[in-house]
Amino acid sequence: MSQPQISHQEKRAFFNGFGLIKDYGWEALFLIAIFVVFLLFNINTYLVYPIVAHDEVMFTDPAANLYFGNGFTSTAWEFQTKDEFWAGNAPLYSILLAAWMHLFGFSVLAARSLNYVLTIISAIAIWLAVIRLNLVTSSIRRVGLIGILLLSDAVFFSYRTGRYDSTTILVCAAALLAFSVTHPWLRCTLLACIAIFLPMAGLHLAAFSVIFCSLLLFYLRRSFVRECISLAIGAIMGVIFMLTLYFTNGALKGFIISTMGAHHSVTGKLGQAIVLKKTKHIAEYKDVLLVFFREYSFPILLALAIGIAIYQYRKGKLKFRSPLSFGLATSFCVPIGVFFLGKYPIYYVWMALIPLLICIFATFDEWKFNRKNGLHWLIVVALVLVCLMGLPRRLAAAASRGESIDYPAVEALVENNITKDDWVLSDYSAYYAAKKTGATVMLPNYTESSLFPSIPEKEKITVMIINPNTLEKVLTRVGGKWDNTGKGIRSRMEDYTLQVYRRSTAP
Incomplete structure (x- = not known):
């Protein structure tokens, strides 16, 4: 029986993305150079910003336990005990991180570097998508778009803080790239497959997806119906898979309480x-x-977009169904909508910032830069400020406060005072060092919810490495008598001021 023939158009639709690398050679090489510098810079400054804190540890611990062979569990989750299957709101990141640790081991750098790589992949997907969708036709502007995206405050915060947000950006960037596929059945199939990962990447993406797709339906009308249905089917399949995963592992109740409750x-x-x-x-x-002032880059971008819209309106060039109009609609509807459906902290701002940034650059595509035009220079200044308010500002502020920490000193403190047989209550800043010793490590927020009157098995805790200023608060949960060993670290940063306490053996 002869094999079915694939038309030239279908082949081109499927492989067109690979040809872009060849067709846009210098641009691709320039971006590769940017990504190499980006990766090296972040690897060399990973301890400057931020400090090891609550959210990073909360989503790293399930991955670490899976890596160390202790199952998909956590002692950094307030709604479950260490023996229960972890029922977090974003399991995809922790699963990917566990696989990443099998390649690069367990350390602060190993954990944080995953987000750097995911951000690069997301940037590549966005670059390919804006080319394929013909949103930004100028090579220089496309490079500028990616550069500003990487430096902007919200995106910088997302890939530097050790949370799962880079995974959510990647899934959405992949969906944007899939939307650029020209063949309908392949496009819809890819969108459905990618949407399966939406709920596992982060439940808040459900709110974002509903709002964003509603706006796309309003602007694109019938031409987006099939794609919207495909995304909905995939997302529903993802929810079913996620609920089944937690149900079969006896963690569905914990999941519902920690999310919807x-x-x-x-x-x-x-x-x-x-x-x-x-x-x-x-x-x-x-x-x-x-919600419009969660960080520093987005308000500048929003003001810029509003200014351009006013200028176009006065010139009689403002179009209702245009990239700029869509970007502004997204900038208002997404923050407000997501806020009322749950919350809208700084690490969600990318959901409005990235679409707005793409739409602004799509609007620039209609313009030719004029050095004698003051308005054009004002736009350049605004975009430079968007960059400066992100990576440069945060790293400069961290360096001026002395946030860079000699983490080997933390590791030395832990290694000299903890054995693998200890049960440790550790401050977040000492988490990585304590976890590597093989000891049982509990974090300050472990079983902190009202579901638990106290820390389970707290009598087994033998040592505490905590900030001495939090001792009184910690003792209200741990109880018992504790001796100050006199071993600790004094730092100009309070988060890295640590003291070692041992359970008293005196009667």
Whole structure:
């Protein structure tokens, strides 16, 4: 039986992305150079910013336990014990991180470098997508788009803080690239497959996807219906898979409590207000306008977009269905919508910033830069400020505060005072060092929710490496008598001021 023939157009649709590297040679080489510098710079400054903190440890610990052979569990989660299957809101990142650790081991750099690589892959996907969708036709502007994206405050915060946000950016960037595929059945199939990972990458992407796809339906109308249905089918399949995963591992209840029952979701806020009479999280809705000022790059971009829109309106060139219009609609609808459906912290700002940035550069594509035009120079200054407010500002501020830490000193403190047989209550800043010793490590937020009256098995804790200023608070949960060993680290940074305490053996 003869094999079915694939048309030349179908082959071109499938392989067109590979040909772009050849067709845009100098641009691709220039971007490769940017990515190499980006990777080397981040690897060499990974301890300058940020400090090892709560969120990083919370999503690293399940991966570390999986890597060390202790199962997909965590002692940095407030809703479950260390023996339960971890039921977090973003398991995809922790699973990828565990695989990454099998390649590069367990360390601060190994954990943080995954986000650097994921960000590079996301940037490549966005670059390919804007070419294939013909959004930005100028090579220089495409390079500028990627450069500003990497330096902007929200994106910089996402890939430097050790959270899962780079995974969410990657999934959305992959969906954008899939949307550029010309063949309908292949495009819809790819979108459905990618959408399966949306809920596993981060549950807040459900809110973002609904809002973003609704805007696309409004602007593209019937031409986006098939794609929207494909994304919905994939996302539903992803939710079913995620719920099945947690149900079969006995963690579904913990998952529901830690997501829909927590105060960072609208259901949790309403539930706590009705059942527990806690209304403080409902009261947060009065601060809705603050969603536009979570970081420093986005307000500048938004002001720039509004300024361009006003200029175009006065010139009679403003079009309702245009990239600029869509970017502005996204900039207002996404922050407000996601905020009311849950929360909108700084690490969600990329959801509005990246679409707006792409739409602004798509608008620039209609312009020719004029050195004598003051407005054009004003735009350049605004874009430079967007960059300066991100990576340069945060690293400069961290360096001026002395945030860079001699982490080998932390490791030496831990290694000299902890054995693999210890049960350790560790401050977040000492987490990586304590975990490497093989000891059982618990974090300050472990079982901190109202579900647990106290820390399970707290009597087994033999040593604490904590900030001495938090001793009184810690003892209210741990109890018992503790001796100050006199061993510790004094730092100008309070987060890295550590003291070792041992359980007292005196009667």
